[in-house]
Amino acid sequence: MKKVNIKESAIVAVSRFYLSLLGFFLKGKFTVEDLEKTIGNFIDKSKTSYISSIDEDGFPNIKAMLSPSDRDGIKTIYFSTNASSLRVSQYRKNPKASIYFCDQRFFRGVMLKGEIEVLDDGESKRRIWQDGDTLYYPKGVDDPDYCVLRFTSKSGRYYSNMKSESFEL
Amino acid sequence: MKKVNIKESAIVAVSRFYLSLLGFFLKGKFTVEDLEKTIGNFIDKSKTSYISSIDEDGFPNIKAMLSPSDRDGIKTIYFSTNASSLRVSQYRKNPKASIYFCDQRFFRGVMLKGEIEVLDDGESKRRIWQDGDTLYYPKGVDDPDYCVLRFTSKSGRYYSNMKSESFEL
Numbered sequence: 001m002k003k004v005n006i007k008e009s010a011i012v013a014v015s016r017f018y019l020s021l022l023g024f025f026l027k028g029k030f031t032v033e034d035l036e037k038t039i040g041n042f043i044d045k046s047k048t049s050y051i052s053s054i055d056e057d058g059f060p061n062i063k064a065m066l067s068p069s070d071r072d073g074i075k076t077i078y079f080s081t082n083a084s085s086l087r088v089s090q091y092r093k094n095p096k097a098s099i100y101f102c103d104q105r106f107f108r109g110v111m112l113k114g115e116i117e118v119l120d121d122g123e124s125k126r127r128i129w130q131d132g133d134t135l136y137y138p139k140g141v142d143d144p145d146y147c148v149l150r151f152t153s154k155s156g157r158y159y160s161n162m163k164s165e166s167f168e169l
Numbered sequence: 170m171k172k173v174n175i176k177e178s179a180i181v182a183v184s185r186f187y188l189s190l191l192g193f194f195l196k197g198k199f200t201v202e203d204l205e206k207t208i209g210n211f212i213d214k215s216k217t218s219y220i221s222s223i224d225e226d227g228f229p230n231i232k233a234m235l236s237p238s239d240r241d242g243i244k245t246i247y248f249s250t251n252a253s254s255l256r257v258s259q260y261r262k263n264p265k266a267s268i269y270f271c272d273q274r275f276f277r278g279v280m281l282k283g284e285i286e287v288l289d290d291g292e293s294k295r296r297i298w299q300d301g302d303t304l305y306y307p308k309g310v311d312d313p314d315y316c317v318l319r320f321t322s323k324s325g326r327y328y329s330n331m332k333s334e335s336f337e338l
Contacts, residue, residue: 048273052221052229055282060221060229062269063328064278086326086333100231104217109233113224136331157255159232162305164255 035167039074039110039158043067043101049079050100051149053090053116063087069128074112075153075169078128080136083120083147091116091149099151109159112151112169119148204336208243208279208327211270212236218248219269220318222259222285232256238297243281244322244338247297249305252289252316260285260318268320278328281320281338288317 043049049065070078077099081088091097095115102109119125122141128148129141137143153169212218218234239247246268250257260266264284271278288294291310297317298310306312322338 048271050219050231050269050271052231054223054227054229058223059265059282060223060267061282061326062219062221062231062267062280064269064271064273096228098229098231100219100233102217102219102233104233111231113228113230157230 035156035158035169036073039101039112039156040071042103042108042110043071043074043077046101046103048102050102051079051087052098052100053087054094054096055090056093061087061090069130069148074156077112077151077153079149079151080128080130080133081147081149082136083118083145088118088147088149091118097151107159107161110156111159112153112156114151114153114155114169117150117152119150124148124150204325204327204338205242208270208281208325209240211272211277211279212240212243212246215270215272217271219271220248220256221267221269222256223263223265224255224259225262230256230259238299238317243325246281246320246322248318248320249297249299249302250316250318251305252287252314257287257316257318260287266320276328276330279325280328281322281325283320283322283324283338286319286321288319293317293319 044067046067049067051063051065053061055061065079065081068077069080095117097116098111098113100109100111125141125146125148133146134140137146139145155166155168157164157166213236215236218236220232220234222230224230234248234250237246238249264286266285267280267282269278269280294310294315294317302315303309306315308314324335324337326333326335
């Protein structure tokens with residue numbers, strides 16, 4: 001197993017961030033490639049995700065979730081969750097959603113906006129199942145209370161240094 | 170200036186939390202008094218707030234904000250923000266909102282749901298102005314880009330130990 005040098009990783013992450021910012025200031029806007037790298041890296045380093053839905057009275061709801069179980073670039077992002085949760089019943093009625101990741105140290109944040117599908121078929125559940133998940137779903141991958149949220153991003157907004165920039169995906 | 174013993178404060182905070190949980194299990198539900206204490210304390214200790222609005226296409230949006238500038242119990246909570254921000258224009262059109270506070274160490278979270286009013290009169294601005302705010306609003310309390318978000322809670326949801334409980338306010 002490769003030993004990760006944490007100090008070195010931090011320097012690489014910070015350098016990537018400033019290179020991406022430099023690219024942004026030189027070009028005036030982010031390219032899709034910049035976004036994939038910067039935001040993908042951001043998501044992978046986040047321990048907590050914040051997820052938003054709309055309830056039956058039209059109020060936006062927020063909840064903290066564990067980090068995504070899997071992702072395909074920054075366009076498709078998978079979360080595991082309890083099928084019995086309030087959030088799942090809300091997404092079944094209204095798929096509009098946003099997810100947010102925050103780096104409090106550097107005052108950075110990214111919001112992705114799109115739609116969430118609730119998947120409860122065996123294939124989707126096995127796709128993102130991870131060993132430690134029995135902690136949350138004691139009956140394993142076939143636990144009827146385990147399901148998948150598949151988020152598809154349409155656009156987003158990146159916050160950094162008290163400035164923000166919207167982007168389409 | 171009183172020197173705060175951080176270790177002692179942490180013990181007090183954890184004890185309060187478990188006493189509140191004990192109260193909850195004994196009585197079966199939170200009383201308004203429990204909520205005021207537990208959630209008020211939670212808010213005061215949070216360095217970051219997450220705030221949600223609904224955009225013109227009906228999507229929920231999320232953004233991290235600094236902690237509230239002031240609060241009156243847990244019913245009325247004040248934030249300072251940029252009058253020019255996207256969030257302010259969204260709340261002027263649709264006041265439905267939620268705010269969220271998260272304690273990642275103990276896997277606890279609280280969502281408050283209600284409405285936000287945008288206040289830009291001098292009295293409201295002076296009410297919550299804090300010395301360090303010139304960092305964000307260089308022209309001071311009369312900076313035209315400084316305004317107040319007054320959030321009024323109607324209900325909420327408290328997450329702890331992978332369980333959740335809704336409450337009315």
